[in-house]
Amino acid sequence: MTDPRDPVADLRRIAFLLERAHESTYRVRAFRTAAAALRGKDPDEIAHLRTSGELAKLRGVGEVTARCVAESLDGEVPVYLRRLEATEGTPLDEAADDLRSALRGDCHTHTDASDGGSPLHEMAETAITLGHEYLVVTDHSPRLTVANGLSAERLRAQLRQVADLNTQLSEHGSTFRVLTGIEVDILDDGALDQDPDLLGELDLVVASVHSKLRMPHDEMTERMLTAIANPHVDVLGHCTGRMVTGRRKRPESEFDARRIFDACAEHGVAVEINSRPERLDPPKRLLRLAVEAGCEFSIDTDAHAPGQMDWLDHGCTRAAECGVPAARVRNTRPVDALLAR
Template structure:
């Protein structure tokens, strides 16, 4: 008799691998929904539900997920999971693997408080499983209504939620943050006093991306000079794959990266496959300018937290020094560097 596996863990692992592979959202939701529906059931309860046929009648559980649960309870790796694990990506080369191993956290992530797909706790659990030491939660700011951006009141509530969660954790830190919109005039889309309370602020342009070059440059320079900004997010705003490809915003890269170096604002190496921002030619300019960097996933789901490989490979290819990658630093140093 083979000991049963943990079916909830197997369902979560399947969802994670689907997210990492950028598979359809409905597939991911099927497995995460089943895991959530069964999370508080004991193994004996699950076995009884499988044997009686009641499992497939439960809300949130379908034929495929029920089959995975049955296989897991029988002590077998579910077939669906075996197939996904058999098609995982190729290993990083040695230099990239060294930088990947040095990363201690992720400075740009989203939860279902804005436009992410999973709650705070699920994102944190996955980050811990990946070996992170910390995770910065950077949900959107209020004017990005399409992404359900957080008002000042909702952001304060999230800060309290993170404080409570940190009290439960041992050896892991959740950091408060925001991906704040850089408004057309270069101002930031959140109260200055509240930005000062956060552990880390990512500032990004999400609107009027085709603004004339000179105006976009001034817009970005004003934001970079703001003492609350720590990271410049996906600086060109481009989209290179998918249904909505988008060209790069035009700005004076030499001036912008010089300002980042002067003000201690890290340039984000965004790992999302559809962004891969900045382009390599600009990433090399930022290296030459003496900038610091944050290799981030911009994850909107737990499985996307494992997209760091994309950014790491680009960083190594462009000569980014590991010591200048801020999320390779211990959390104490990261927080101490905040202006």
């Protein structure tokens, strides 16, 4: 007889590949919900549910996910998973592949504390599976109510949650670390949308413009320059705010890119290379300008779900095409060096 596989791991892997492939949310949710329903149950208990016919009746488990569980218990790779893995895509070219291999973590991710789809522990587990050494959690700040931005009180609660998770990981012999962070809104006047003392406690601050993206050129430039000069800012997130695909297509914000990138280089603020397929921000012409300005970079996924954390390939490909040196990409550095800024 073939030894059984881990059905929960197989369900999570299917959800991960569906997310990465931009499949519909409801389909991803079906597999994640089934995995959550079976999580913590030992293999014998799951096998009993199957043989008794109760598996598909379990809340959160449907006919398709039950079939995948049965195949896993039989020691087979579920057919659904085999199909997804057979169409995973083509490899990066050599330069982009080398850069992707050098990345040690992701500095821009979201959990269900704001507008992400999965809890902190799920994002951390996926990061570990991907070989990351660290993950920076950067949920939104309070003014972005549409994204359930975190008040100071809720952010402090998340800091305690991160500390508890890191303790658990350490007790199990893991060297992986979750780092505290925020994607803080750059307000109209360039101020940051969170208590300054609290920002000072975080490991990493990504500052982004999310409102009044059509602000006049000169005003937007001054707004961004003010934020970049703030000593709490580590990374300038998706600088143009553009959307190039999907229902929410929008043009780039207008600003003096040369002044912005010169300021980033002067103040030690990394320019984010956002890997989301609908953003791919900054555009290549601006990314090349940032390289010429001597900027440092952070190649991030801006992931809102575990499967999206494997989108780093997109950012690495564009970075390689624009001549971004690996030595100037901050998340190629070990955690202590990342935090040494």
